[in-house]
Amino acid sequence: MKTLPTRIKDVYIIKSKIRTDKRGAFYKTYNENIFKEYNLCTEFKESYYSISKKDVIRGMHFQLPPFDHEKLVYVPKGKIIDVVLDMRKKSQTFGEYVDIELSEKNKLSIYIPKGCAHGFKSLEDNTITVYNVSTAYNPDYDSGVRWDSFGMDWEIDNPIVSNRDKGFKDFAEFRIPF
């Protein structure tokens, strides 16, 4: 398992260890010692997954303090463009984002620290996205900013977006607590 930094501090790309044999494939997505070595969170309180049609955009989501959380995200089936937006006011990359393809094929994961918003565009029908989060879901603290408000070119005209996500404030208008 390799952990690669990105240009946004504390956002890492994790290359899973993959084993293939005549039955198929096996890949590991988490190892406490490796995560500890990179000072990453090793206590995930919840894990869930979503199934998305092609051209769905989910995001940009985060939970507000004190329920803000780290996330470990990967795609065991299908393909997404995953996007992380730095919302930490004191960060050198405040307002900047990284985008990366996560897929069944490349078996990459992304580690997202507190203070960053997360979203993705699904590139295939029936894409499964798995999320591991370090605090439990709290609907009163679950928040977000509009997917089209921070400069990312999603290369899509009419994505499938939830009414909730459409109703978020723009990044520039959001009162940032991070």
Ligand SMILES: Cc1cn([C@H]2C[C@H](O)[C@@H](COP(=O)(O)OP(=O)(O)O[C@H]3O[C@H](C)C(=O)[C@H](O)[C@H]3O)O2)c(=O)[nH]c1=O
């Ligand atoms: C996270 C969660 C959600 N819900 C309910 C709330 C909604 O009624 C429904 C779907 O939730 P939401 O629309 O927030 O799901 P997504 O838009 O797919 O958000 C997900 O994708 C984006 C990209 C993320 O980064 C979020 O962390 C992740 O939750 O499940 C629950 O009941 N429990 C939960 O733990």
